[in-house]
Amino acid sequence: MSDTAFRTLSSYITGTTDTPPELADARSDAGEFGLSVPDEITGSLLATLAAGAVTGDSAGAIAVTPAAGVVGLYLLAGLGERGHLTCIDPEAEHQKQARTTFTSAGYRPGRFRFLPSRPLEVMGRLAQGSYQLVYGDMRPSDLKAFINAAWPLLSDNGILILADCLLDGTLADDTRRDRDTVAAREADEYVRQMEDALVTRLPLGAGMTILTKRSTPAS
Template structure:
């Protein structure tokens, strides 16, 4: 795979496959940002990334494109069929099996068993009700200056609408407030998708 534009036939096929499953995928602009973030994570050499999303075929292509030859990607999703398709996609793109692995588990059940401080990027496409728990599970996995990407977590800006008190909006609002209180996080919010939040993990003082 030499690029991550929509003209890349492997990416086109991955998007079509995701569409058949009814899965939301990042647009080209968001995908380019993911590749850039992954490249930044890999600038120090070998880098590990985690993608928690049912659309791992598309998200993974963007991340792998940025991670470089020494980077590796862990995809977490309980649906075996999604992972089977993503595996075929990565193989078609020319990535060798050692560059990626799949954990067919519920994310919040398996993330606690992963090595703390061993990853440079974690991407999550989560239901609002799971957002805060996901943030708490992902944060210890990141090393200093690691990046946590929360896709579509701002619900198109409706978090500030005080008349919205449905369960999803309330959960997303609580997760966003939790992020605001994280003293070791540099927080960036972008108008991509339904609203993306990027958290960069600040090194501990004196480290």
């Protein structure tokens, strides 16, 4: 597909996607804070992945991002009535705004909770194997540690989503040796060597990586 065709198709999809008022407001709020948020196409994928994560009577998802208001709306839409969402971010103001957003969208408090903590400090205290989806928007320098913290939390066939982790493809430039590029490159190489993960990398945002946790064979 040519670049022109890709842009045309992206514009068509975006232009024909309905944006609920609460999502538009959440995007506006994120803009005021200077936060990066997923575009409509990426958001639709998040909702679809969350819907696929719902098995049995319930499903648990984690969103580690300062833009929980936007990301959370997509995830909650996919999770449906049987899902619950845990949002982790150290900035109380971001979480306060996200709470208002979820409530305005009609989600009852039991569907979501907020942990105003540093992600890598609190994730180790969450129940292992109890979540079906984890979304993370992390600094490149924290990516590998985040992966190692998130992976044990996922159940078999659970999904780990790494947003904007490929730095617009600058990882391919071997002359780039700055700290962020090196860290992102090392994290990308790390996930591609994980034997218990199915790895999918997509040209969404600055580059998204999706890891599916393979089922543990029965002994």
